[in-house]
Amino acid sequence: MTATPSQPYSPMVPRARRLPHRSRRRRPPGALRDTLTLVGLPFLAALALPAAFAGGGTRRWFGGRAESQRAEAQAAKDDAAAAFYELDTAQRDLRISVETIAAVDASPAARRAVTDFEALGRRIDEVSHQYIDAVDAHDLDRDDLEASAASRARGDLTAARTELGRVKQELDRFAEGLGPLLGKAETQLARLAPAVERARQALLAASDALDTAREAGLRADDLAARLAALGPELTRLNQGAGRHGVPETLERAERVTREAESVRAEAERLPERAAEIDHRLVSLRTRAQALTTRSEQVEPVLSELRRRFTAACWQDLQHVPDQAGESVRQAERKLAEARTARDEQRWPDATALLSTVRALLNATDEAVSAAGDRLGRLNAVQKNPEQEIERTRFAIRDAQRLAMAGRNTPDPRHARPLDEAVARLERAITTLEGRHPDYWHFLTETEGVRHTVADVVAGIREERGAGH
Known part of the structure; x- marks a missing residue:
């Protein structure tokens, strides 16, 4: 079923299903009225005299049994009509539930529910036609309705009412079985509007944060590109779940919200990030200069180690001065590249380059410290x-x-x-x-x-x- 809750209701009962109506008695034609007028009151009184002695009108002349059968048939007709209206109303209400499930849930259980409801609809059409045929087959308003005809009418209408009631029970059992599916569908529908609204608000907040960053002189081209990529997604959200489906729309809204919030957070952090990179540039340059000075002191330490201890105590440190100098020079080149990336506002590149500089300086610091630590430990063990x-x-x-x-x-x-x-x-x-x-x-x-x-x-x- 492709219908959605937003589509207009189209009853499953075919056009052939119509409501029963009571025929109206026709008035005598004009010629007959004129004849009665010409005959005059005396003649009418003579005609009415035998009827008066008979004790009533024409219907009572045939006896009370026909009237009793007519009343029972009319009661059966009223009961059948009530059952018909009750079944039709229940079917209409349940159709809305089934359409809701079909629009939200694509699981096998949901598809099976749609198929079962269509089968029930065909069964409802059958009993409805049976009821309408029974109503059309018997005119309970006829003056000359015989008792046997009224009895047959009562039997047909009672059978129609019984079938209508039986199908109504089937429909009620089917409705009870839809409870879990309908609850799930209604839950998703309840989530839909808030989820779409959160996505719209997240996109608006991301756009505002990006504008604020640009006003501060930060281009944020990568964030602008990410935000622009969400434009088609917003278009699909605005087209609605009726076109794209409820589960897909929910998933899209949540994805747009996450991405927009990420863009907003990064845009709001851009000024802080720029200041942090500036601070790291200065701090790492100062550290590189200090390591340059410390690395120049490694050679005197090595000279003392060579003079006072055996080769096994210092030969693994021979490469430290040259390695330290090269590491510092490489760190300074990376610092220059990081400065260029920062000026061009290539924030990821600047961050990566600064991480490389830090690793180089850490390794150099350890190597330079190793020479002094070695001399201190050897002095201590030699002494005691x-x-x-x-x-x-x-x-x-x-x-x-x-x-x-x-x-x-x-x-x-x-x-x-x-x-x-x-x-x-x-x-x-x-x-x-x-x-x-x-x-x-x-x-x-x-x-x-x-x-x-x-x-x-x-x-x-x-x-x-x-x-x-």
Whole structure:
């Protein structure tokens, strides 16, 4: 069914279905009236005298049984008419519900409901024709209506009323089954108008925000293009759900609302975004200049490392001065590109370039700091290696106590790595003996031992936590 709730109602009952009417008695023709006038009152009185002795008019002359049958037939006719009107009204009301479902819901259940309603409509047409034929077949207003004819009329009209009632019950059961589908359809229809209005308001707000940004000297060409792309969507929304369907219109309205709100938010943030990019340009340029100065100090640090410690303690830092200088120069080139992008208001490009500059400067900062940190740690261990040794031994003993808590013997999974950690520490201590100790190897070994011990402790606590 392609009808929508907005289409005019077209009854399913065919034009052949018409309402019954009572025939009117015809008045005597003019000639007969004139004849009666000429005959005069005495003659009429003579004609009426036998009738008076008979006790009434013509109908009563045939007896009361015919009148009783006529009354029963007329009551059956009235009951059938009431059933007919009730069925017709119910069908009209239900048609509106079915059209609503068809306009909103394209599911198999909705299509099946439309098909079933059409089948019911054909059944209603059949019983309606049966009723109309019964009415047309019997003239209950005839003066000479016989009792047998009135009885047949009553039977036909009663049968018609029974069929009308039976179909009305089928229609009522069908209406009850439409409840979930109709509720869903009405919910979607209730959402339709507010959703379309939200989309229109979102588009208007996005346009206003874009105008405000332009007044501030910000072009926002990309946002303007995104907003212009929503123009055809607004046209389709204005054409209405009758043309594009309720589900499609709802989905379109929600999509337009999301995109318009995104454009509005970005347009409102443009001044803040421009100020943020300006701030980052200045901040990163200052940091690049500071790193240039710090990188110049790496070479003296390396000279001291070469003079006081073995090659193993500093040879991995040889590339730091050259790498730091190149990284800073590359960061400065990217900063210049970011400045150009900002001047041209290419905000995504400017943001991406500034992120690259930041990554370059972070890597340079770490490399430059590594040389100074290395010298500081080597100086400390050369002056007092016992402090590093005791720190590592404490970590091992603490892990051993935890492994033995509540046990007579440690779990081999914990004892084995802890025993290996003890042996590894002892081997590292031996590297400090001799004329040229490898302090860096000693520091990396003790740090590795502590990492191993920390992993064992974490495993023990995780197992005991899971046990609880």
